[in-house]
Amino acid sequence: MTNMATPPNSVCATHTRPALSWTLRPVGTKPRRAVHIQSPDISGETLMQRSLISAALLLALSACASGPKFASNEELGAKSVTAFAETPAVATAEDAADDPAIWVNPDDASKSLILGTNKKAGLHVYDLQGQSKQFLPVGDVNNVDVRTVTTSRGPRHIAAATNRTDNSVALFEINTTNGELTSLGALPISQGEVYGYCLGLSASGSLMSYVTTKAGQVIVHRIQPGDMRGEYVSTWKFDGQLEGCASDDENGVVFIGEEENGVYSVKHADGMEIERTIVDTVANDRGLVVDVEGVDIWKGADNGGYLVVSSQGANRFVVYDRKAPYEWRGVFHIVDNTANGIDGVDTTDGLSVSSAALGDGLPQGLLVVQDNTNTNPDANQNFKLVDWRSIATALSLDGAE
Secondary structure (H helix, E strand, O other): OOOOOOOOOOHHHHOOOOOOOOOOOOOOOOOOOOOOOOOOOOOHHHHHHHHHHHHHHHHHHHHHHOOOOOOOHHHHOOEEEEOOEEOOOOOOOOOOEEEEEEEOOOOOHHHOEEEEEEOOOEEEEEOOOOOEEEEEOOOOEEEEEEEEEEEOOEEEEEEEEEEOOOOEEEEEEEOOOOOOEEEEEEEEOOOOOOOEEEEEEOOOOOEEEEEEOOOOEEEEEEEOOOOOOEEEEEEEEOOOOEEEEEEEOOOOEEEEEEOOOEEEEEEEEOOEEEEEEEEEEHHHOOOOOOOEEEEEEEEOHHHOEEEEEEEHHHOEEEEEEOOOOOOEEEEEEEEOEOOOOEOOOOOOOOEEEEOOOOOOOOOOOEEEEEEOOEOOOOEOOEEEEEEHHHHHHHHOOOOOO
């Protein structure tokens, strides 16, 4: 999460107030009397024009102080949904909870797990009601993702998270019997400072690691599924800070959130970039604003579905078609569930969404989001759980009842 950026091509960006200065004088002395001098070649009409221009500029600058302007939820027709459950607050105060990931248990989907990072302490593991099951104090893990990879000895269920403590990707294996995570070591990253993260599977079935950085890099590695060694592949470069990303394995693209600009899709072949496409930008005023944060995919039939993006600066989420041309499908926000005593969501960092049927209560999947301001009662940050059916019904999407 970064500070709100000033919109380009605005008076806020192109005009700067001159710095104020003061002259110090000894205590007890009187200030010099000000002498006002008016140049004789400036007419009263010219002075009036300058005064009007100055007044207009000051008015514009005062508007800048309240931050950038963008379409409201009402103007966009944003729909309201509620969370049905929430996790306990993380133990660390202030900005700590960050990014979730949903792991689907292949043997019993109702026993699937939610992983959630505490970027000041470690990795949390929750059940589908948000109850805590495990905590791994592995360091300052920022973003997390999961994948199942085929090996010579069968499938392995892998979780991986960027660890800012030692600038690595921390690797874990998920036990399908008891749901516990065990450490598989770490993949050191030497090409840049780790920040955001996503895992993927290439067309050839390779396990791909995508580290995003504040310097605008996507650092790509191929992870060997047997010994979990990493092989550096390439680096994709963007202009601004990156964090959220999601690999669309079936369609061969990775979605990247550039925090102050927008969302991109990168078509690739085994980690080598082929083509880059803009999905949406903050300049389009369709709900996406600075910071662009969490990104994930709800998978539908025929490799369709939806891309869900956290529009952090406006406390809302924007939905697009998963497949090009990435049509805009609407905006929603998460409000108070007064019946269950669960507060709404604001300023979301990471999110995760799954279209898997996760038992009788979640037949169309689940959205999990980070909540910046956790209230009712006031507490440290946590994660909120939303039934996908409520979103699909509100926006007339697949998965609606």
